[in-house]
Amino acid sequence: MFSLILVLVLLFSSPLPSPASPSSSANYSSEYVAALLADYHQPNGLQIVMPKLIEYIKEEGSDDWVAIQHVAGAYQMMARKMYSGGVNVEKAKQGLEETAKLFKSASIAYDAFMERLMDRKVEEYPQLSYATNPTLVYRSWGDALVKLGRAEEAAAVYEEAKEKGIFASAVCRPEKEMKAIHPGYIFENPYHELEAELEAMLPKIRWEFLNDGEKGGVQEGKGGWKRESGGLVDASSGTGWLQQTYFANGSQTSSPSSCEAYPTLCAFVKEHLGELSNKGQVKLSVMEPGTVVPPHAGPTMERLRMHCAVFVPDNSEKSFIRVGDVLRAWEEGKCFIFSEHCEHEVAIQADATDSRVVLIVDLPNVFLSDWEDYKGAGGSWKKEEWEKLQQAKRGSSEAAATTAAKDNKSEL
Structure with missing residues (x-):
């Protein structure tokens, strides 16, 4: 309980200013952030690391998507807990506003990082071992906007992620995309x-x-x-x-x-x-x-x-x-x-x-198209049963696509 109160004080006592747009020429490589994030997973790590991460992204690390994402995630976690506990809804909204701004900054920083990565080695970025899947940036950014009642903005975020290839669909948004037959909603x-x-x-x-x-x-x-x-x-x-x-x-x-x-x-x-x-x-x-x-x-x-x-x-x-x-x-x-x-x-x-x-x-999920993925999800069907369903669903999808193509052709 003490930890929760401390982090709430740290995060919500005064809102963060909006982080600056990242500079493509800035030095992304940071032993400092890598060391901080290593401490983050130690006992009492959140209390020790979070104030330093906040200062880092405010002053010198505004182009570091890993650091920004960790701070944004902490804001979101506390805001959601305040909502579900009915603690202080106005403070929770304030936290979600900061969450949305920070995840937006993380997405810009991620884009800049991907551009720099084309001519530099991944090994130069030690904090990447603490990075989470970039899908979480867009999922969390959109979720914060939805909670704030800004559904149209959230939909635009999901579409942006789809256009960048981060999600296969703006509607279906898992943390990790896996090859699968889409049976419908x-x-x-x-x-x-x-x-x-x-x-x-x-x-x-x-x-x-x-x-x-x-x-x-x-x-x-x-x-x-x-x-x-x-x-x-x-x-x-x-x-x-x-x-x-x-x-x-x-x-x-x-x-x-x-x-x-x-x-x-x-x-x-x-x-x-x-x-x-x-x-x-x-x-x-x-x-x-x-x-x-x-x-x-x-x-x-x-x-x-x-x-x-x-x-x-x-x-x-x-x-x-x-x-x-x-x-x-x-x-x-x-x-x-x-x-x-x-x-x-x-x-x-x-x-x-x-x-x-x-x-x-x-x-x-029996519709996962890779047998090992299905087994990893706890699947208990025999491989013959699974393959039969896969074939049947593929046949249905192909037949539907053929029918749609014929309908379109007849309308021309």
Whole structure:
């Protein structure tokens, strides 16, 4: 807690001036920054390094995209935590304004760096070993603008990244691009048997949820229930998003109390451990009426996300999820699957009679076109099954392209 307070004071006590545009003739190579970023990962490193990094990018390092990105990331992390905790929304907005400015500067510095790199050696830039993927610059820059209500500016940022080849698509924005078949935004579930099993379980899970609620268990701090902490919703608005996690990144995470309340879910996770995404989660998601999750894109292509509706209020006609350009409402007792690394947003009707409850199950992305990528994502299908799906999807895509070409030709 002390660390969080210290960093908040450092970052938000006085806004940074906008960093100067980087000079292409400036010396990018910096042993100083490399040494600082090495300390950054040591105990108490954030408190030690951040003031020095701030001074560096203000005075002498305004063309150093690695240093700028680290400072911008710290601003964004603290601002998002303030939003999700309802600490001080105005200060959080101030932090996000600084975040957007800094990530913009990082993008300019990155472009200048790429120009210099054409006639210099990568080894001359020791801090590059601490650089993150440049996709994070554009993802984070756009996310900050969206949170500030500047969606059109964010869309322009994503288009710019696409034009530069940083993203393959302005809509689907993973941290790391992987070769894959694009099945669509919301599509036919390739996990047919698992979907049928989950839909058969949903009445039991619904009963367990209602029973838990009657006992007062569905609230923050009880039985593993936690508020969303990533800053995707504004806690000060009076609406909220509760989650209870049973599986995360390859391991079962449920507590004895949550398994006592939800034995069906705990048994499901235990039985299917080897089939779930090792880059994803299984969790119950409860969104209260009025909750709005602004547009955002998941970080990885390695998982597909399934939503299974446990409880949908009767009067929630205006509650929806949008993925890409597809709108979808939840149907109680039914599941659907979507590309979570593509842009999506959620809105729950403000005057809904009750919360929307969804079971989220992340599964390995069978549409990844490289067998090793699929296996690395935790894939459990036999290679023959995977190849059959790949061939079928490629055939569908080729047929659609041929039809579109014929239609265009007939219109000429």
